[in-house]
Amino acid sequence: MSKMYHPSTPLPSRVREGHFGEAILPPAGVQPGPVYVYDAAIRLWHWVTFLAIIVLCVTGYFIGSPLPSVGGEAHEHYLFGWIRFTHFAAGMILGVAFVLRLYRVLVGGKHARQIFWIPFWSLGWWKEIFEEVRWYLIIGKPKEYVGHNPLAHFAMFFMFVLPMLVLLFTGFALYAEGAGVHTGWYTWFGWVFSVLGDSMTVRTWHHAAMWVVILFSMVHMYMAIREDMTHRQTTISAMISGWRFYR
Amino acid sequence: MGRQETFYELIRRQGISRRNFLKFCSLSAASLGLAPHFAGTIAHAMETKPRVPVIWLHGLECTCCTESFIRSAHPLAKDVILSMVSLDYDDTIMAAAGHQAEQAIEDIMRDYKGQYILAVEGNPPLGNDGTFCIPGGRPFVEKLKEVAADAAAVIAWGSCASWGCVQAAKPNPTTAVPIHKVITDKPIIKVPGCPPIAEVMTGVITFYVTFGQLPALDRQGRPLMFYGQRVHDKCYRRGHFDAGQFSEKFDDFGARAGYCLYKVGCRGPTTYNACSTTRWNEGVSFPIGSGHGCLGCSEPDFWDNGPFYERLETFPQFGAEMSADRIGATAAAIVGVGIAAHAGITALRQARVKPNTPVAADERVV
Numbered sequence: 001m002s003k004m005y006h007p008s009t010p011l012p013s014r015v016r017e018g019h020f021g022e023a024i025l026p027p028a029g030v031q032p033g034p035v036y037v038y039d040a041a042i043r044l045w046h047w048v049t050f051l052a053i054i055v056l057c058v059t060g061y062f063i064g065s066p067l068p069s070v071g072g073e074a075h076e077h078y079l080f081g082w083i084r085f086t087h088f089a090a091g092m093i094l095g096v097a098f099v100l101r102l103y104r105v106l107v108g109g110k111h112a113r114q115i116f117w118i119p120f121w122s123l124g125w126w127k128e129i130f131e132e133v134r135w136y137l138i139i140g141k142p143k144e145y146v147g148h149n150p151l152a153h154f155a156m157f158f159m160f161v162l163p164m165l166v167l168l169f170t171g172f173a174l175y176a177e178g179a180g181v182h183t184g185w186y187t188w189f190g191w192v193f194s195v196l197g198d199s200m201t202v203r204t205w206h207h208a209a210m211w212v213v214i215l216f217s218m219v220h221m222y223m224a225i226r227e228d229m230t231h232r233q234t235t236i237s238a239m240i241s242g243w244r245f246y247r
Numbered sequence: 248m249g250r251q252e253t254f255y256e257l258i259r260r261q262g263i264s265r266r267n268f269l270k271f272c273s274l275s276a277a278s279l280g281l282a283p284h285f286a287g288t289i290a291h292a293m294e295t296k297p298r299v300p301v302i303w304l305h306g307l308e309c310t311c312c313t314e315s316f317i318r319s320a321h322p323l324a325k326d327v328i329l330s331m332v333s334l335d336y337d338d339t340i341m342a343a344a345g346h347q348a349e350q351a352i353e354d355i356m357r358d359y360k361g362q363y364i365l366a367v368e369g370n371p372p373l374g375n376d377g378t379f380c381i382p383g384g385r386p387f388v389e390k391l392k393e394v395a396a397d398a399a400a401v402i403a404w405g406s407c408a409s410w411g412c413v414q415a416a417k418p419n420p421t422t423a424v425p426i427h428k429v430i431t432d433k434p435i436i437k438v439p440g441c442p443p444i445a446e447v448m449t450g451v452i453t454f455y456v457t458f459g460q461l462p463a464l465d466r467q468g469r470p471l472m473f474y475g476q477r478v479h480d481k482c483y484r485r486g487h488f489d490a491g492q493f494s495e496k497f498d499d500f501g502a503r504a505g506y507c508l509y510k511v512g513c514r515g516p517t518t519y520n521a522c523s524t525t526r527w528n529e530g531v532s533f534p535i536g537s538g539h540g541c542l543g544c545s546e547p548d549f550w551d552n553g554p555f556y557e558r559l560e561t562f563p564q565f566g567a568e569m570s571a572d573r574i575g576a577t578a579a580a581i582v583g584v585g586i587a588a589h590a591g592i593t594a595l596r597q598a599r600v601k602p603n604t605p606v607a608a609d610e611r612v613v
Contacts, residue, residue: 061572064558064572065558066493066509067491068495069491069501069506070490070491070492074487074490075486075490076490077491078490079490079491080488080489080490081489081490081491083491138592177477177516180475180480181465181471181475181476182475190466191466193466194466194467197547197548198547198548198549198552199516199517199518199546200514200517200546200548200549200552200560201548201560203517203559204559204560204571207570207571207575208571208575210575211571211572211574211575211578214575215575215578215579218582218583219582219586222589226590226593230593
């Protein structure tokens with residue numbers, strides 16, 4: 001920490017983690033030390049995904065509801081082609097980043113694993129979620145967590161990871177459709193059409209999952225800023241430096 | 248019944264020259280998209296293979312498949328029906344009626360057990376014990392199962408037999424189902440469309456007669472040679488799509504200039520069919536060529552994926568017809584208001600906390 005300490009102040013003490021990732025802080029008067037939560041791969045993935053989602057939402061919107069027609073002859077323009085190309089390129093980057101993220105799930109430790117798995121059968125975890133809901137309804141007390149708090153954990157699994165998988169699979173399937181049924185893309189992702197029924201339904205799922213991710217992102221950004229301001233721990237800078245500071 | 252005569256023997260008997268026979272073989276090869284040397288393969292098959300007996304059944308349907316079929320130009324439907332195959336039973340266009348017709352179907356099933364092709368137009372309704380479709384005095388579903396049991400292969404003509412089509416659209420009062428729901432032990436080749444393109448129908452038969460096997464099928468059971476590409480992939484308006492030139496309404500400048508019909512709901516990008524290459528009525532035109540978007544008639548559930556003139560399908564269960572985008576945008580607006588309200592309450596609450604207050608012991612949750 002950049003903070004200067006008076007010689008009489010005790011040295012920062014290590015923050016330990018409870019069963020559900022809750023921070024076990026040292027007693028009052030002892031400065032809690034920072035914890036390294038998000039490693040470089042996760043931070044890189046987070047911000048690559050952030051940028052890709054913005055590009056994908058904007059270009060995706062224009063693919064579903066195209067801009068007014070351009071004038072002149074068709075051969076003079078490639079506007080819609082470029083919008084689609086940008087969408088596909090951003091989608092590929094998102095997909096590659098997601099695969100690298102899955103690799104981190106395997107080898108990146110518990111903080112990398114957290115949002116890809118939920119302790120569904122743990123009653124204690126659901127109680128923690130309830131406590132967190134109380135805090136957001138401004139009737140409870142805040143609790144510090146080293147990783148994501150249980151409510152955020154819940155939302156990240158159901159409103160981000162799962163819709164993300166839907167988006168990636170339907171997106172690659174739609175790309176396969178354009179690439180052609182004789183291509184490897186179709187061999188790998190053609191089954192999506194068999195599962196969902198037909199091409200129109202795949203598009204509808206792609207749109208619906210995008211809106212879930214948009215709703216998630218709105219709440220996610222609000223909560224990240226709010227927690228950073230009201231909690232006694234850092235939230236936004238943790239996804240930049242990787243370190244969670246307690247104050 | 249004796250040996251079925253070959254196609255070649257039959258047309259020679261009809262006085263057609265060998266030269267004209269070879270011309271027909273070349274045209275058939277071309278219409279199937281085969282290399283020129285396959286004309287010889289087709290000729291050889293026509294000379295040596297007995298004509299394939301075909302039973303053509305009609306369930307719940309509108310006969311548009313038959314109407315399309317009889318308009319085939321390459322090959323002519325008459326050549327297919329009278330020469331290439333032996334269309335021994337077809338309720339709609341056969342001369343026999345009543346008991347004679349029923350006798351005919353029994354004869355074929357007995358004499359050509361395991362050799363005949365079953366072509367099905369329409370589909371069986373299962374509701375109310377199948378009594379919504381009663382040909383020959385008994386439920387169609389029974390007749391279908393019985394005839395399918397000894398068939399070599401089954402052709403599903405049109406979207407009814409392939410996917411269910413209009414009679415299976417929501418709420419499907421008769422519980423109409425595509426034929427693969429009741430015929431589960433036979434290879435089924437799906438030739439969807441409402442109706443399918445005539446040349447596609449005769450092309451599938453020509454292929455089977457020539458090579459004695461079904462053509463390569465896609466995951467859903469459609470012949471890849473005709474359903475391997477979307478209408479969009481070979482659409483002559485594709486240039487306008489890539490450029491970003493769309494008609495917004497059916498009477499605007501874009502519609503007159505022949506711009507892409509994507510924004511008025513064209514289903515070309517989601518429809519696997521050969522319309523944009525084969526076209527209709529001897530290659531005269533197809534819906535998009537006439538300024539109307541594709542309805543996606545060869546796709547599953549196309550009746551339920553409406554409205555036809557919107558890009559996105561809607562969810563009728565949301566009361567007013569809402570698309571995924573409208574529902575999503577509404578939800579986003581509600582969440583946005585919620586966030587603003589929550590932020591306001593948080594700000595008020597924070598304002599009551601004095602700044603630079605040291606952390607009290609009881610404020611730490613441990």
